[in-house]
Amino acid sequence: MIKISPSVLAGDLSCLADEVGRLAAAGADMMHLDVMDGIFVTNLSFGMPVIECLRKHTDAVLDVHLMIDRPERYVERFLAAGADILTFHYEACEDSAATLDLIRSKGRRAAISIKPKTAAEEIFPLLDRCDMVLVMTVEPGYGGQSMIPEMLDKVRAIRKEADRRGLKLDIQVDGGINAENAPSAVEAGANVLVAGSAVFKAENMREAIDKLRGK
Numbered sequence: 001m002i003k004i005s006p007s008v009l010a011g012d013l014s015c016l017a018d019e020v021g022r023l024a025a026a027g028a029d030m031m032h033l034d035v036m037d038g039i040f041v042t043n044l045s046f047g048m049p050v051i052e053c054l055r056k057h058t059d060a061v062l063d064v065h066l067m068i069d070r071p072e073r074y075v076e077r078f079l080a081a082g083a084d085i086l087t088f089h090y091e092a093c094e095d096s097a098a099t100l101d102l103i104r105s106k107g108r109r110a111a112i113s114i115k116p117k118t119a120a121e122e123i124f125p126l127l128d129r130c131d132m133v134l135v136m137t138v139e140p141g142y143g144g145q146s147m148i149p150e151m152l153d154k155v156r157a158i159r160k161e162a163d164r165r166g167l168k169l170d171i172q173v174d175g176g177i178n179a180e181n182a183p184s185a186v187e188a189g190a191n192v193l194v195a196g197s198a199v200f201k202a203e204n205m206r207e208a209i210d211k212l213r214g215k
Contacts, residue, residue, distance in 0.1 A: 002213045003029040003192045005063045005172065009045060010196030016050070017057035026205035030061035030085070032174070032194045035078075037068040040092045041141030048074070048081040055082030065113065065174070067140050068092065072099045079106050087111035087134050087172075090123055100129040111172070115140060120154040124161055130169060132192065133158055137185075138175030144197055147176030152188040159189025179211035186214065 006028050011019035020031050033054075036045040051064060064083035068074070071088035072095065078086055086103050090112050093099050103110035111132035112123055116139055123133065135154050138145035155171055162169040173185045174194035182193055193212055202208035 007196035052081040132170035155188040
């Protein structure tokens with residue numbers, strides 16, 4: 001099953017709860033929340049207080065993507081704020097294995113992400129600790145970029161390794177995903193698609209989400 005996780009940064013943040021409600025009504029499977037600290041990436045977004053407030057207004061799955069330095073410092077606080085899925089970057093974490101284990105020990109889904117310059121094979125030793133792997137298909141930090149097609153080779157490599165080991169692993173792609181390139185991402189082995197502009201700039205959100213699913 002293909003799951004769609006729209007990136008709410010592409011929406012109107014002045015009425016975030018309403019935007020999440022619109023997405024849920026349009027059939028989104030989860031809500032992608034990008035947390036950026038201005039250190040690991042050069043952009044800033046929002047943090048735990050926003051997620052905590054949003055959690056009070058929705059029962060949607062909150063797919064929280066930490067683009068922050070040393071994310072292990074904040075894992076428990078983001079989980080307490082209401083994250084259902086917590087993704088952090090392999091490149092930013094001092095002990096990825098322990099961080100994945102901590103997230104799962106709290107009953108939440110644990111995910112690790114890799115940037116375009118990081119080889120897929122670097123995270124193979126961690127796959128049995130992951131519920132999901134996020135392959136960035138652009139350099140993280142800003143929306144509106146075009147997908148780097150070569151990143152789908154990483155998706156193929158991770159899916160092949162997961163299948164070889166019998167792991168039930170979600171593979172998420174994030175960056176420049178739209179109705180035109182979504183089929184290629186799915187063919188490569190991705191089953192969770194993050195899309196921002198492709199959903200929020202569409203005249204009809206439900207149709208946009210359906211197109212991403214290939215309907």
